Structures are given as structure tokens and as C-alpha cells.
Amino acid sequence: MAERLKPVDVVTIGVGLTGSLMALELAKTGLKVVGIERGAPRFTVPDFQSPAIHDELRFSVRKGMMQDNVKEAVTFRNSSDETALPIRRWGSFLPGTGLGGSFVHWNGQSFRFQAADFIYKTHIEQRYGKKILDPELTIQDWGVTYDELEPHFDRFEYLCGVSGKAGNIKGAIQPGGNPFEAPRAREYPTPPMKEPYFGALFRKGAASLGYHPYPQPSANLSQPYVNPEGLALQSCVFCGFCERYACEHFAKASPQTVILPALLKNPNYELRTNCQVLRINLDNTRKKATGVTYADATGREFEQPADLVLITAFPLNNVRLLLLSGIGKPYDPKTGEGVVGRNYCYQTTGGATVFMDESINVNPFMASGANGTMIDDFGGDNFDHGPHGFIGGQYVGAIMTGGRPIEFHPTPPGTPNWGLKWKQAVARHYNHTVLLQQHGTSTASRLNYLDLDPTYKDAWGLPLLRMTFDFPENDIRMSQYIADKVVEIGRAMGGKAVIRGGTKRPYTTTVYQSTHNAGGAAMGDDPRTSVVNRYLQCWDVPNVFSVGASAFPQNGAYNYSVTIGALTYWALDAIKNRYLKAPGPLVRI
Amino acid sequence: MSVGRIALNLKAVGLIVGMSIMWYALSVAQADDRPSDIARGAAIAAQGVAPGAPACAQCHAYSGASDGSGAFPRIAGQPDYYLAKQLRDYASGVRTNAVMTPIAKALSSEDAADVAAYYANVNAPFLPLKNAKPMLVKRGEQLAKVGDAAKDLQSCNNCHGPGGAGEPPAIPYLGGQYARYTAFQLTMWKRGFRKNSPDSMADIAKRLDDQEIAAVAAYFQQVNASALAATHPKE
Numbered sequence: 001m002a003e004r005l006k007p008v009d010v011v012t013i014g015v016g017l018t019g020s021l022m023a024l025e026l027a028k029t030g031l032k033v034v035g036i037e038r039g040a041p042r043f044t045v046p047d048f049q050s051p052a053i054h055d056e057l058r059f060s061v062r063k064g065m066m067q068d069n070v071k072e073a074v075t076f077r078n079s080s081d082e083t084a085l086p087i088r089r090w091g092s093f094l095p096g097t098g099l100g101g102s103f104v105h106w107n108g109q110s111f112r113f114q115a116a117d118f119i120y121k122t123h124i125e126q127r128y129g130k131k132i133l134d135p136e137l138t139i140q141d142w143g144v145t146y147d148e149l150e151p152h153f154d155r156f157e158y159l160c161g162v163s164g165k166a167g168n169i170k171g172a173i174q175p176g177g178n179p180f181e182a183p184r185a186r187e188y189p190t191p192p193m194k195e196p197y198f199g200a201l202f203r204k205g206a207a208s209l210g211y212h213p214y215p216q217p218s219a220n221l222s223q224p225y226v227n228p229e230g231l232a233l234q235s236c237v238f239c240g241f242c243e244r245y246a247c248e249h250f251a252k253a254s255p256q257t258v259i260l261p262a263l264l265k266n267p268n269y270e271l272r273t274n275c276q277v278l279r280i281n282l283d284n285t286r287k288k289a290t291g292v293t294y295a296d297a298t299g300r301e302f303e304q305p306a307d308l309v310l311i312t313a314f315p316l317n318n319v320r321l322l323l324l325s326g327i328g329k330p331y332d333p334k335t336g337e338g339v340v341g342r343n344y345c346y347q348t349t350g351g352a353t354v355f356m357d358e359s360i361n362v363n364p365f366m367a368s369g370a371n372g373t374m375i376d377d378f379g380g381d382n383f384d385h386g387p388h389g390f391i392g393g394q395y396v397g398a399i400m401t402g403g404r405p406i407e408f409h410p411t412p413p414g415t416p417n418w419g420l421k422w423k424q425a426v427a428r429h430y431n432h433t434v435l436l437q438q439h440g441t442s443t444a445s446r447l448n449y450l451d452l453d454p455t456y457k458d459a460w461g462l463p464l465l466r467m468t469f470d471f472p473e474n475d476i477r478m479s480q481y482i483a484d485k486v487v488e489i490g491r492a493m494g495g496k497a498v499i500r501g502g503t504k505r506p507y508t509t510t511v512y513q514s515t516h517n518a519g520g521a522a523m524g525d526d527p528r529t530s531v532v533n534r535y536l537q538c539w540d541v542p543n544v545f546s547v548g549a550s551a552f553p554q555n556g557a558y559n560y561s562v563t564i565g566a567l568t569y570w571a572l573d574a575i576k577n578r579y580l581k582a583p584g585p586l587v588r589i
Numbered sequence: 590m591s592v593g594r595i596a597l598n599l600k601a602v603g604l605i606v607g608m609s610i611m612w613y614a615l616s617v618a619q620a621d622d623r624p625s626d627i628a629r630g631a632a633i634a635a636q637g638v639a640p641g642a643p644a645c646a647q648c649h650a651y652s653g654a655s656d657g658s659g660a661f662p663r664i665a666g667q668p669d670y671y672l673a674k675q676l677r678d679y680a681s682g683v684r685t686n687a688v689m690t691p692i693a694k695a696l697s698s699e700d701a702a703d704v705a706a707y708y709a710n711v712n713a714p715f716l717p718l719k720n721a722k723p724m725l726v727k728r729g730e731q732l733a734k735v736g737d738a739a740k741d742l743q744s745c746n747n748c749h750g751p752g753g754a755g756e757p758p759a760i761p762y763l764g765g766q767y768a769r770y771t772a773f774q775l776t777m778w779k780r781g782f783r784k785n786s787p788d789s790m791a792d793i794a795k796r797l798d799d800q801e802i803a804a805v806a807a808y809f810q811q812v813n814a815s816a817l818a819a820t821h822p823k824e
Contacts, residue, residue, distance in 0.1 A: 045736040050747040224788050232741060235788050237748060248747045249789070261741070 002293050007305035008032040008270075011292055012312045013277045013321060016101020017561065018547040018568045019312030020255040020263055021159075024229075025572045027268040029580070034270045034304060036294055039098030041273045044256050048246040056406045060244045065105045067095040067314070071459035074316060078470045078506045079447065080333055086456050086464060091510040093346075093517055094244065095314040099273060100255040102314060102515060103561065107243040107369030107401055108219035108252050110162045111558035112153050112566070114380045115146035115182040120554060123381065124391050132391060134474050136445045138343055139391075140553045143525040143534035146182050149566045152573070154185050156565030160253035161225035161233050164188035164217030178214040180376040193222045193236065198362050198434045199373030202398035205493030211375040216399060218370035219253040219561075229262040240402030242369025252369070272296075278460055280309050280325040280544060289327075289544045295460060307583070308543050308575075315550040319344075319450045319520035320465040327541050328521070328531045331449050333468075339531045341450035343522050344469060345442040345555040347514035348394060348479045348503040352486045354434040354495035355412055361431050364403030372399030372437075378482045379557045380441065390477040394440025395557055396486055403430065410435070412497055434493065436486050438479060438501060442518070444554040445472040450520045470507045479503035516560050521550040525587075529553075533587040535574040536567065542585045547571055623699065625669065630707030633700055641695030645704060648688075654713035659769025665713035670758030672705035675785075684785040715765040718810040725800075729808025732801060733763075740796045745805065748789075753809045765813035771806035 009031035012019040019035055027033045042048070058064040067090075075084035096102030116123040121140045124132065133139070166187045167177025192215035195203070203213040220236040227233070236251040250257050263269055274297040281290045281303065291305035311318045322328055322340050331342035356362065374397025376382055385391055402408070410433035411425040453466040483502030490498035524530030527539040536551055538544045547568055549560050556563070574586055635651060637644040649655045653665025664672060678684035679693035680701075696704070718726075731737075733753060736744040745753060748760050755762030763771060777783035778794035779802075797805070 043738055044741070045738040045743060049735055049744045051751055224792050232792075234743075234792055237789065239747075248743050250741055250743060 002301035002303040004303045004305070007291070007307075008034050009306065010034070010308045010310065011036060011304055011306040012310045013280075013292060014038070014101060014311070014313035014317070015099055015255070015271060015273075016096070016312065016314070017103035017255060017564060019101070019310070020259040021565065021568050022310050022312055022547060022572060023269055024259055024263045024266075025576065027263065027266040029576060030268060031580075032268050032270075034272060034306070036275045036277055036292065036304070037099050037271065037273045038276045039101075039273065041099045041271070042104075042246070042256070043099075043260075044246070044248065044250055048248045048256075050248050053245060053248050054239070054241050056404050059105075060404065060407055063090050063094060063244070065094075065096055065098060065244065065246070066090050067097045073456070073458075073464055075453040075456050075464050075466045076509050077466070077468055080468050084453060084466045084468070087509050092508065092513045093515045094512070095316060095515065095517075099271070100246075100260070104246045104254045104256065105244050106219075106252075106254075106515075106561055107559070109370040109399075109559035110157065110160065110164065110217040110219045110562045112182060112184070113146070113556040113558060113560075113563045114180070114382075116381050117556040118142045118144060118146050118149070127381070128386055128391070132385065132389065134472065136447055136472060137391075137474060138444045138446050138529075140343070140444070140522070140524055140529055142553055143523050143530070144567075144570065149570055150183075150185060152566040152569035153562065155569050156562055158189050159227050159229070159258050159565070160219045160562075161189045161221050161227055161258070162217050162219050162253070162562070163190040163193050163222040165192045165215055167214060176214065178376050179212050180379060180382045188217060190222050190225050193218050193220070193368060193371045195373060196363075196367065196371055196400070198364070198398045198400055199371070201356075201360070201434060201493045202436070202489070203373045205489050205491075206373075206375050206396075208492050209488060211377045211489070213373050213375050216370050216372045216374050216397060218368065220247070220251050220368045220370055221253075227258050229258065231258055231261055233257055236368045236371075238366050238368050238371070240365050240367040240404060243401050275302075276460060277321065278324070278462065280311070280321060280327065280541075282326065282541065286326065287541055289541050308545075308579075311544065311546045312548065315517050315520065315548050316450065316465055316467075318546050318548055318550040320452070322521055322531065322538075322546060323450075323452050323465070324462055327538055327544060329540075330451060333446060333449055336446055337528075339522070339527070339529065341520050342529070343444040343519040343553055344448050344450045344467065344517075345444050345519040345552065346469060346471075346507070347442050347516040347518075347555055348392075348440045348471065348475050349438060349513045350479060350483070350501040350503045351396070351438040352436040352483070352490045352501045353410055353499040354436060354490040354493055355410070355429060355497040355499075356432045356434060356494065357496055358428070358432055360494070362400075362403075362434055363431065364400045364408060364433075367400055367402040369401045370399070371401075372397045374399065374437075378440075378485060388477070388481060390474045390481070392441030392443055392475060392478045393557055394438040394479060394482050396482065396489065397437050397439075398434055399437045400435055413499060434490075434495070436490060436501070438482055438486060438503075439514070439559070440479065440482070440557040441475070442555040443472050443474050444519060447472075471503055471505055473505075476503060476505055516549065516555060518549040518552040518555040518560065521546045522553040523551040524553060527589060533585070535579075535586045536571040537574075537579070537586050539585075543583060545571060545575070623702070625702040625706035626699075627703065627706045627710060630703035630705070633696075633704040634707050638695060638697075638700055642692045642700070645708075649708070650713070652713035653708045653711050654716065655767070657716045657767065659767035659773075662770045663713070663766050664708045665711045667709060667761050668755065668757035668759070669702070669705040669709035671761045672708055673701050674759075676701040676705065678785040684783060715813040716767075716810075718768055718807055721807055721811050725804045726808050726811060728801070729804035729806070730812075732797075732805045733808050733812075737796075737801075742793065742796045745809075752812050763809040766809055768803075768806040768810040771809055772802050775802045775806065
């Protein structure tokens with residue numbers, strides 16, 4: 001029997017990016033907020049200090065910062081006529097756990113989605129007509145526009161101190177920036193990172209073909225910065241350990257650097273770590289949440305009553321908690337009805353490997369997680385899709401996040417996988433190889449969805465989340481079209497050999513691609529196709545908000561963290577200015 | 590300087606000339622791909638360059654151990670890139686020092702590269718800190734290895750390597766450096782006088798109070814001595 005605790009105003013399920021940001025703003029209003037985090041507490045000092053933090057075996061190979069999939073895995077299959085099996089070793093995506101969540105081990109790649117992304121269905125149908133859409137695609141509008149989100153993008157970038165070069169300030173194209181970006185109100189908070197040599201090679205090659213190279217915006221900072229919370233960030237030292245690692249230098253924006261020190265000082269806030277939320281409790285009308293039930297590290301169960309419940313977990317776990325709690329109608333792929341788990345999307349990745357002459361020293365170890373040069377000429381809807389018969393796009397760039405010794409061994413095709421010849425090839429190519437990234441849209445399809453697994457359970461006896469996913473043919477055509485363009489860039493960079501990339505079917509979970517799992521609890525204007533309204537409030541249970549990338553109706557071309565931050569501020573505005581004054585549905589149909 | 594000392598130095602020059610053949614291919618100056626000449630660097634260290642640059646050895650000793658007072662840093666075994674950059678910065682005025690600025694100005698870029706290569710490749714014994722206060726050293730060790738959560742201060746060793754051994758070519762070693770020199774430099778950063786390194790050092794120094802500067806400086810001077818004592822027990 002769960003012990004019932006004293007009621008509080010707000011509980012956040014998960015204390016990562018969205019959970020800490022929500023709590024920071026709501027605790028400031030005087031509300032009592034409890035943050036429940038399944039993982040351990042951890043801080044830059046002492047937990048992220050060297051040499052332990054650069055342990056590649058522990059963090060990259062054994063995935064030391066990720067959700068413990070012995071306790072809690074995800075089952076996977078490519079299509080609904082297969083049997084899903086648990087992913088017992090993370091590969092394709094890496095859900096973080098612990099205080100700060102995945103926003104600790106991210107790369108700091110800090111983009112805004114484009115204006116057309118938020119009105120995707122309207123935009124695509126207007127420009128190309130419905131005929132461009134394959135029948136299984138279920139794209140839709142977000143219910144919020146870029147213009148509405150712009151001040152929140154701005155606020156989030158200034159919270160993180162993002163280093164970059166604006167390409168479009170209030171409609172005026174800025175030299176040196178990305179001419180395809182949506183208009184922003186002002187420059188980035190800090191100047192762009194120094195361009196690495198592989199970035200300069202890419203810039204030269206891409207510009208020679210008429211494309212528009214620009215420096216990648218980075219939340220690993222180019223110079224010291226103090227954010228509006230009074231928290232200081234230091235400048236990146238290019239150690240090359242960002243992705244899968246925490247920053248030891250206070251140089252990467254994370255909850256530990258830009259949010260938590262302010263939040264933990266607030267007496268209205270209480271953090272509980274090593275506590276696993278099992279479900280959101282509903283009253284007998286099932287239209288009101290009464291709080292959450294969680295188990296602490298010893299397995300003791302507690303009921304935490306709260307007036308407002310914010311689901312702020314990793315996107316996959318937001319969807320799972322909604323399903324476990326019976327909030328919203330689960331999606332049924334046979335009928336197409338139901339919403340929870342619908343429009344699960346991912347990210348199309350891949351890219352070319354460019355083998356350079358031995359006289360070109362790339363020095364890939366001198367790197368940072370978001371320190372490259374890229375183009376958006378093939379991003380989103382930045383080019384005419386009419387002749388091609390597909391939608392979506394990818395950015396392309398030379399973005400090498402570190403030449404770490406266990407993971408980085410580029411060898412040309414035909415090289416043996418072991419032995420003397422392999423060693424010789426690694427020694428020859430390690431310092432003379434540039435990886436080019438393709439990173440792009442993932443289109444929603446009625447065939448891809450999340451639900452509860454009928455067989456496999458977690459350590460607390462609850463069903464695991466089941467993922468049914470493969471890339472739609474549309475996305476393969478898109479990525480393969482761009483793959484040809486990337487080969488041309490690789491050759492223009494002076495590549496001796498350029499190995500073509502691009503996304504392929506079937507999707508596999510064993511090879512790392514991206515941790516941008518999105519959708520499954522979409523936002524929108526229509527309760528028949530969305531789980532939450534435009535303010536991320538559950539249609540069915542108005543005192544529950546599901547915050548984060550689970551709300552994306554489909555995934556855009558860019559790394560999504562900054563868009564998640566902007567959506568969080570957007571939802572916070574609605575909660576602070578409207579919901580708290582009159583609790584109830586913020587949108588009435 | 591005594592006659593005996595000069596004789597010893599000349600013997601050392603001979604030794605260095607021999608070894609420099611081996612190093613010749615390895616040691617390449619960063620700026621212009623001209624291989625640096627360690628034997629020539631040794632001569633500059635011993636004799637200086639006329640006019641304006643007296644022998645480095647007068648203050649830094651031929652061994653690079655300096656005089657141990659802490660007024661002059663230990664430079665034996667510091668990366669040649671780092672040493673040459675300091676000389677460039679003294680010459681350009683980015684780093685200022687009444688003694689070093691005119692000397693650095695009197696050195697050509699080849700002189701600087703050669704003498705940096707010489708000192709980068711010499712070994713010298715580490716002098717332990719006399720009268721080190723155990724509590725002070727302990728606090729320094731904590732700052733060096735872990736940092737300080739309350740001050741948002743990361744560990745020194747993140748960049749300077751375990752035991753402050755340095756991360757060549759750009760980041761100097763701290764282990765075995767004289768405490769008075771380290772403390773003085775941290776104070777210079779803290780007060781805004783030293784500006785010739787990434788923003789990170791000034792930012793870090795400003796977070797340290799005088800006691801912490803003394804602690805971390807004391808720790809790094811004795812860290813090599815204690816490592817030596819552990820690996821080479823008293824005979």
C-alpha cells in the first residue's frame with residue numbers, strides 16, 4: 001500500500017530539460033513544486049570531472065548515462081506483423097537517465113525549426129497539392145506557429161547562451177549566417193565557435209557548388225556567458241567529449257549549468273531522485289489527475305498528490321506514462337483511430353565518408369559536440385520538391401564531434417575488419433577522413449506507432465513500451481536524393497574517395513543514428529488527431545501537461561532540443577498567465 | 590657563474606648535440622615548418638643572444654629548473670609550443686613582464702623556437718616544497734582533482750592532466766612548478782594583468798580566493814615529489 005504524502009501544487013515526472021525548466025518558472029510564482037527523477041543526482045563538480053568523465057568504455061560503449069534497460073527497455077519491431085523484442089543494449093537511440101536527463105549528454109546542436117515546419121500539412125498541400133503525399137503519410141500542423149514561438153526560442157537561446165551567427169534578423173538576411181533560417185528578433189547571445197579545419201574544407205567545397213555554408217549553432221560556448229538566471233558558463237576547450245558525456249568545464253548548457261543551481265535554491269522546490277513514477281492517478285471521473293504514484297530506490301511506494309501533473313520525461317516515456325495511466329485513447333493502427341502512440345517519428349540520418357590525402361591533417365580529436373560547418377540548401381522545404389515526388393529534407397554538414405579512440409576508425413570499403421591490414425588502414429585514415437552528416441525530417445506514417453507491449457514487463461511489473469517503426473519510402477527517396485548531392489560536395493572538398501551515405505530500409509536499432517525520438521503524444525487543434533492541445537495540455541485530463549518532443553506531430557530536419565525548450569516556455573506562458581488563474585481546458589472545441 | 594659550472598654546461602651542450610640528431614626529425618617548429626635546432630637552442634640558453642638577450646640559464650638554469658625561489662618558473666620539459674608562444678606573447682606585449690619582454694624582443698623567431706625546443710627536451714629534478722602545510726596541500730589536491738561545487742569551479746586536472754602533468758602542446762604542466770610562481774600567475778589572471786591564454790584561466794582564477802590560490806599552488810609543487818617518494822622509497 002502506497003504511503004500518501006502531503007499534497008503539493010505541482011509535480012514534474014522527470015527532471016531533465018523540460019522538468020527543470022517548468023519547475024524553475026513555476027516555483028518562482030510561489031507554487032510548491034516537487035521534481036521526481038528516476039535516476040541519480042549528479043553535478044558538474046564532483047561527478048563530471050576528469051579523468052573519469054572521459055572514460056570512453058564506460059560512457060560510449062557501455063552507455064553509462066542511459067536508461068537502465070535491464071530495468072526498463074523498449075521493445076521493437078519494424079512492422080505490426082512482426083513480434084517485438086526488447087532492446088537490451090541501446091544502439092540507434094540513447095535515452096538518458098539521471099538528474100538533467102538527456103540534456104546532460106547531448107551534443108549542444110542548437111537549431112530552431114523553420115516556420116514551415118509548424119504548419120507542415122497546410123504548407124505542403126498549398127505548395128504541391130495533396131498528390132505529393134504517399135497514402136500512408138499522416139503529417140499535420142502543430143497548432144502553434146513559428147511567430148508565436150519566436151520570443152520563446154529567443155528566451156531559450158539566451159538561457160543557454162547559444163553561440164552562433166544569425167542568418168535572418170527580422171527578415172534581413174545576414175552575411176555569414178544561414179539564409180534559410182526563420183527570422184529571429186536578434187543575434188545569438190554569443191558569437192559562433194571557431195571553425196575547425198574539417199569545417200573549412202566543407203565550406204570551400206560547398207561554396208564552390210553554390211551552396212550557403214554557415215557555422216553550426218552550439219550550446220558549447222565560444223566565450224564565457226552569464227545567463228538571465230545569473231548562472232555562468234565558461235568557454236569550450238574542444239576536448240571532443242560531448243555526446244554521451246557530461247561537460248566538466250561548465251561550457252555546455254545543461255540543467256546542471258543553466259537551470260538547476262537557480263532552481264535548487266528556491267525553497268518552493270523539492271527534488272526527489274532515484275524515484276520511479278509508476279502512474280498518474282486519476283479520480284473516478286477520469287478527467288482529473290490527483291497526483292502520481294512512485295517507487296523509491298528501496299521499492300517503497302508513495303502517492304504524491306498534486307493539483308498539476310507535468311509529464312517531463314524522455315519523449316518515449318511520456319507516451320508510456322500516458323498509456324500506463326489511461327490518459328487519452330490509444331492509437332489503433334487497424335482503424336486509424338485513437339491518438340496516444342500515433343505519429344511516432346524519428347530522424348533520417350546518414351552521410352558520406354570523405355577520405356582525404358595524407359597531406360590533409362583533419363585532427364578530429366580537436367572537436368566539440370556542435371562545432372561544424374553546414375548548409376541548409378536541402379533542409380526542410382528549402383528546395384522545390386515538385387519534380388522529386390517526396391517531401392522533407394536534410395541539412396548537410398561537416399560535424400565531427402570528436403575523434404575518440406575506441407569509436408572512430410574510418411577505413412575505406414574493402415578493408416578487413418581486424419588484423420594487420422585493418423590497423424594499417426586505421427593509422428592511414430584516422431587523421432585524414434571527414435565525415436559528412438545528413439540529418440533530416442522523419443515523416444509521420446499510419447504504420448509507425450507506440451503502444452504497450454503485450455509480453456514484456458519492466459522491473460516494476462509494468463508493460464514495456466512497444467515501438468513499431470520503419471522509415472517511410474518517402475523518407476528513403478528524400479535521403480537518397482540528397483546523398484548524391486553530398487557525394488558531389490565530398491569531391492569538391494578534394495576527397496580522394498567519397499563513400500555515399502543516406503538513410504536505408506529497414507530501420508535497425510543496433511546502429512547509432514539519433515536520440516531524437518519524437519511524436520506519440522502529438523499537439524494540435526483537433527482532439528481526434530492529437531493528445532495535447534496547442535499548449536501541451538492533455539485534451540482528456542486538463543490538469544496534466546505532456547511536455548517535450550512527444551508533442552511533435554512529425555519530426556523536422558534539425559536536432560530538436562532548442563525547439564523543445566521554446567515549446568516549454570510557450571506552455572509555461574499559458575500555464576502561468578491563464579491556467580493558474582482559471583484551471584481548466586485552455587482550448588475548448 | 591663559476592668556471593666549474595661553465596665546464597659542466599659545455600659538457601651538457603655536447604651531450605645535447607648528440608641527442609639532437611635523434612630529435613631533429615621529431616621536433617618541428619609550429620610556425621614555419623622549419624625544424625628547430627636543439628643544439629643551437631642549448632647555446633642560446635647557455636650564452637644568450639647579443640645584443641639584448643642574456644643567457645636564459647642565468648635565471649632558469651641550464652637544466653630549466655631555475656633557482657627554486659619561485660621568482661622564475663621551472664621550464665624544463667614544458668612543451669616547446671607553449672614556451673615559444675610565451676616568448677612570442679612577451680615580444681608582442683600580450684604578456685607583460687619587465688624582465689622577459691626585452692629578452693623576448695631580442696630573440697628572432699628562430700631563436701625562440703630553438704631555445705624552446707631545447708628546454709622542452711631537458712630533464713631536471715623536482716624540488717619539493719619546504720614546510721608544506723598538510724591541510725593546505727589537501728585543499729589544493731581537492732581543487733586540483735575535483736574542483737569546488739559551491740564555486741562552480743572545475744578541476745585543474747581536466748585540462749592540465751592527471752597530477753597536473755600537462756597536455757602538450759598547448760597546456761603546460763603544473764606538477765612540480767614552484768608554488769610561488771603558480772600563485773603569482775593565478776593572482777595576475779585574477780587581477781586582469783595576465784591575458785595571454787584562453788578566457789578560461791581568468792574566469793577560474795577569479796573564483797579562487799587567496800587561500801585557495803596558495804593551496805592549489807602548494808599542492809602542485811609537491812605532487813611530483815610525493816609521486817617520486819611513492820615510486821622510489823628512501824634508500
